[in-house]
Amino acid sequence: MTRPNTPDRVNSDGSKTITTKRACNGCGDLIGDLTDSEFTAAVAGRPLPDVRRECTTCGPTAPEPTCTPMKLASGDVLCLEMECDHDGVRDNSYCEEVGEEVVCAIHSTFAPGFEDAYEVATHAEPWPCKHNKAVTP
Ligand SMILES: [Zn+2]
Ligand SMILES: [Zn+2]
Ligand SMILES: [Zn+2]
Structure with a gap:
């Protein structure tokens, strides 16, 4: 490429x-x-x-390339925009419906989300990343 x-x-x-x-x-x-x-x-x-x-x-x-962990919030569009009326939603805090996972930032792929306001993961590579260690079959 x-x-x-x-x-x-x-x-x-x-x-x-x-x-x-x-x-x-x-x-x-x-x-x-x-x-x-x-x-x-x-x-x-x-x-x-x-x-x-x-x-x-x-x-x-x-x-x-060095694998890098990052946190990824997963949930509903409304929840991720903190526009929902679930329990726990307040300024700068997600509601209880939003989960958090750790993924590899290098081996996950992302695409612009709703109205380009944030990104969505099109492929989330779970952390610890399997690309992280040398693969010796
Ligand atoms: Zn260089
Ligand atoms: Zn990785
Ligand atoms: Zn919510």
């Missing part, structure tokens, strides 16, 4: 279009365009994927 690297463009009206770039998490070099999933991760405060293997400097020596 090759990451596009869109150069900055100057539009006909003189304004500039700049595509946000992703920096390598190993050496800090820019490796190409920020992907949509990296953008939503940044917005959601989720750890960004490890991209050292895409980097020409770090790639040859980069280890497997």
Whole structure:
């Protein structure tokens, strides 16, 4: 998979279009365009994927991406928006219907949720992540 690297463009009206770039998490070099999933991760405060293997400097020596645990709230849309009238819902606290699980942020996949207000996990990889240990059959 090759990451596009869109150069900055100057539009006909003189304004500039700049595509946000992703920096390598190993050496800090820019490796190409920020992907949509990296953008939503940044917005959601989720750890960004490890991209050292895409980097020409770090790639040859980069280890497997490091698994990172994160908490994931699961429940109804109304509950997750704290708009429901279940017991326990109050400012900045979910109601009793909302469960919390720990998943691997690196090996789970996410998609923008209702009205892009938050993310939903399309695949939740339970923690401890099975990708975490070296697989020796
Ligand atoms: Zn690098
Ligand atoms: Zn993992
Ligand atoms: Zn609720």
